[in-house]
Amino acid sequence: MKKTTVTDNDHENVQALAENLRDTIGKFVRAVRCQAGTPTTAQGETLAFLERNGPASIATLAENRGVKHQSMRLVIAKLEENSLITQTPDPKDGRSQLITLTRKGQAENATARKARTLWLSEVLSTRMSARERTLLGEALPILQKITGLD
Known part of the structure; x- marks a missing residue:
């Protein structure tokens, strides 16, 4: 297998591409969420x-969002108040609760x-050409590869 050498210029180009892609x-x-009314x-x-992940503890949810346990408890309380989740004892740890989506919570996700x-779909069909839509479709496997979904 041929070994590739990364030059300083290549490294700078990759860094610029990464920053542009992230941004x-x-x-x-943010635009999709805002324009669709689902901030x-x-x-x-x-x-x-x-x-996506199934039932989880408050600790797992807090860790995923990068917030304190107490902050996540407030989020969970509001979701439970709105009947979007339920809490049940964790069979592996009696001191902990597992948070599970209710049917109403699933419906809320589906609606959003x-x-x-x-x-x-409206933007793609009215503001993009057929060629642009094709290019976007061709780029999806690359983005999926980056996110590990391939």
């Missing part, structure tokens, strides 16, 4: 995490996801 994707995510919140992100998809 652009961040703006993209990010601690509650929304917690519901999405539970949907649908709103974002509809807004993005």
Whole structure:
């Protein structure tokens, strides 16, 4: 296998690409959420995490969001008040509770996801050419590779 040598110039180009990609994707995510009327919140992100990963402890949820346990307890209390989650004893640790999405919580996630998809579909069909949509489709495997979803 041929060994590649990274020059200082290559390194600078990669750093610039990484910064531009990070900035652009961040703006993209914020724009989709904002324009679709589903702005990010601690509650929304917690519901999405539970949907992706299944039941979790408050400690796990706090760690995922990078907040203190007490802060996550406030988020969980609000979600429970709105019947979006339930708490049940953790069978592996009787001192801990597992947080689980309710059907209402699942529906809330689905509604937000649908709103974002509809807004993005509208933008792609009205503001992008067929060629631009093709290019975006071709770039998805690269982005998936970066995020480990491939």
